[in-house]
Amino acid sequence: MTFVVASPSLSVRGARIAFGDRVVANNLTLEFPGGRTTCLLGRSGVGKTSLLRWLAGLLPGAERAAPLAYMAQRDLLLPWLNLLDNVLLGHRLRGDAVALGAAGPRARTLLAEVGLGHRLGDRPETLSAGMRQRAALARTLCEDRPVVLMDEPFAHLDAVTRLELQDLAARLLAGRTVVLVTHDPLEALRLGHQVRVLSGTPFTVGPVIEPPGPMPRDPADPTLLGLQGRLIAQLRNTA
Amino acid sequence: MRPLITAIGLLLAWEALTWATGVPVYILPPPSRVAVVLVERFDLLMEQAAWTAAEMILGLALGLVLGAVLAVVFAASAGWRRWALPLVIVSQAIPVIAIAPLLVLWLGYGMASKVAMAALVIFFPVVSTLYDGLRRTDQGWLDLAQTMDACPRAVLLQIRLPAALPAFASGARIAAAVAPIGAVIGEWVGASAGLGYLMTQSLARGQTPLAFAALFLLCLLGLALYHATDRAARRLVPWQSPQGE
Numbered sequence: 253m254t255f256v257v258a259s260p261s262l263s264v265r266g267a268r269i270a271f272g273d274r275v276v277a278n279n280l281t282l283e284f285p286g287g288r289t290t291c292l293l294g295r296s297g298v299g300k301t302s303l304l305r306w307l308a309g310l311l312p313g314a315e316r317a318a319p320l321a322y323m324a325q326r327d328l329l330l331p332w333l334n335l336l337d338n339v340l341l342g343h344r345l346r347g348d349a350v351a352l353g354a355a356g357p358r359a360r361t362l363l364a365e366v367g368l369g370h371r372l373g374d375r376p377e378t379l380s381a382g383m384r385q386r387a388a389l390a391r392t393l394c395e396d397r398p399v400v401l402m403d404e405p406f407a408h409l410d411a412v413t414r415l416e417l418q419d420l421a422a423r424l425l426a427g428r429t430v431v432l433v434t435h436d437p438l439e440a441l442r443l444g445h446q447v448r449v450l451s452g453t454p455f456t457v458g459p460v461i462e463p464p465g466p467m468p469r470d471p472a473d474p475t476l477l478g479l480q481g482r483l484i485a486q487l488r489n490t491a
Numbered sequence: 492m493r494p495l496i497t498a499i500g501l502l503l504a505w506e507a508l509t510w511a512t513g514v515p516v517y518i519l520p521p522p523s524r525v526a527v528v529l530v531e532r533f534d535l536l537m538e539q540a541a542w543t544a545a546e547m548i549l550g551l552a553l554g555l556v557l558g559a560v561l562a563v564v565f566a567a568s569a570g571w572r573r574w575a576l577p578l579v580i581v582s583q584a585i586p587v588i589a590i591a592p593l594l595v596l597w598l599g600y601g602m603a604s605k606v607a608m609a610a611l612v613i614f615f616p617v618v619s620t621l622y623d624g625l626r627r628t629d630q631g632w633l634d635l636a637q638t639m640d641a642c643p644r645a646v647l648l649q650i651r652l653p654a655a656l657p658a659f660a661s662g663a664r665i666a667a668a669v670a671p672i673g674a675v676i677g678e679w680v681g682a683s684a685g686l687g688y689l690m691t692q693s694l695a696r697g698q699t700p701l702a703f704a705a706l707f708l709l710c711l712l713g714l715a716l717y718h719a720t721d722r723a724a725r726r727l728v729p730w731q732s733p734q735g736e
């Protein structure tokens with residue numbers, strides 16, 4: 253694994269996110285500490301994904317704060333490429349032959365780390381949903397960017413696969429500045445140094461919640477379950 | 492198996508119809524008579540079929556290449572699209588049978604005018620399906636490419652184009668199905684060889700069974716071309732469409 257030297261913090265200052273007349277966020281100021289994982293929790297439609305896309309520079313008028321890697325809800329593997337080439341997609345798209353050659357071993361190592369070292373030459377359609385999302389995680393990490401944005405990356409998986417992938421992500425993303433959007437309180441509590449709750453229209457961001465203990469946290473931990481209960485109540489009240 | 496049974500059933504019904512009504516052979520020959528002609532004139536028919544097949548295959552190849560290039564140019568450049576797209580649409584508004592005599596006048600009675608005609612019929616479904624496919628790339632893939640700092644050229648060649656290949660395959664299948672139309676219309680208007688030419692000649696001389704034999708081979712050629720294209724498309728584009736739950 254490459255050692256991440258310094259992962260910058262991300263700052264949002266007075267941002268406005270709007271689609272025509274529909275204002276998602278107004279005068280938004282937010283800080284994502286460097287080298288730590290911040291989970292943004294909120295109900296569907298509150299604007300979590302919009303904020304993440306804004307941070308990624310994917311919305312009109314938005315500018316990317318730092319070089320970053322983006323992982324979406326869908327795996328977005330290209331069906332015509334094998335797994336290894338999918339993981340190397342960024343390098344292929346940038347067309348830098350030297351960097352592409354150099355990234356090959358790293359991509360193989362990452363695929364081995366996510367348990368797909370024996371499927372390098374396989375096409376995505378031959379894989380299960382969990383395997384595909386693991387490959388997407390490897391692709392995200394192969395970009396080797398200090399900032400990683402994740403949009404409900406495990407939402408489509410069954411409960412056990414989700415827990416396994418959360419463990420894997422927590423291990424492999426350590427040291428990077430991660431913003432993870434989710435509607436699952438337990439996921440946020442397992443993976444985040446910080447959890448922030450988004451609510452309202454336009455949305456506001458709640459105070460920093462810092463669950464105790466190292467990540468990935470045990471889903472059966474009574475403290476975590478207590479916090480989960482409180483978060484669910486909070487999300488219900490902010491409908 | 493089922494199409495074969497249907498075909499045999501239809502042929503038997505046709506044979507019975509000609510026998511029962513006593514319709515003259517020069518109006519409607521029975522299938523048995525057509526089969527006899529197929530055997531007797533096998534060399535002539537094969538010679539003409541080879542000629543028509545060459546026209547269809549060359550026309551298909553030319554139409555596919557022309558259509559693919561145009562679609563990529565349209566997708567890559569709004570300027571070119573604004574200038575050339577109306578021309579493409581006009582080219583399809585004119586019935587191909589109306590252009591056929593002109594093409595024969597310009598390109599002669601030989602193969603070139605038929606290849607041009609087939610290509611003209613073919614390139615439009617190819618342009619429209621591929622261009623449509625190029626415009627409908629999964630937004631998720633485009634977003635991903637943007638966060639990876641991909642240049643527009645890389646996005647076009649490495650994401651949009653392969654993503655549009657299933658659409659291109661559909662276009663190619665349609666093209667293969669209509670390729671015989673272009674070639675045969677060309678042969679009817681003016682030719683010195685080919686199954687279409689043989690049909691007009693034999694009908695003019697009252698040799699209706701020979702015309703039917705030529706028509707039968709034309710049908711087989713069309714089917715073969717379609718299935719070959721379909722197989723090639725399946726082999727080259729094993730994934731079907733962009734992902735989506």
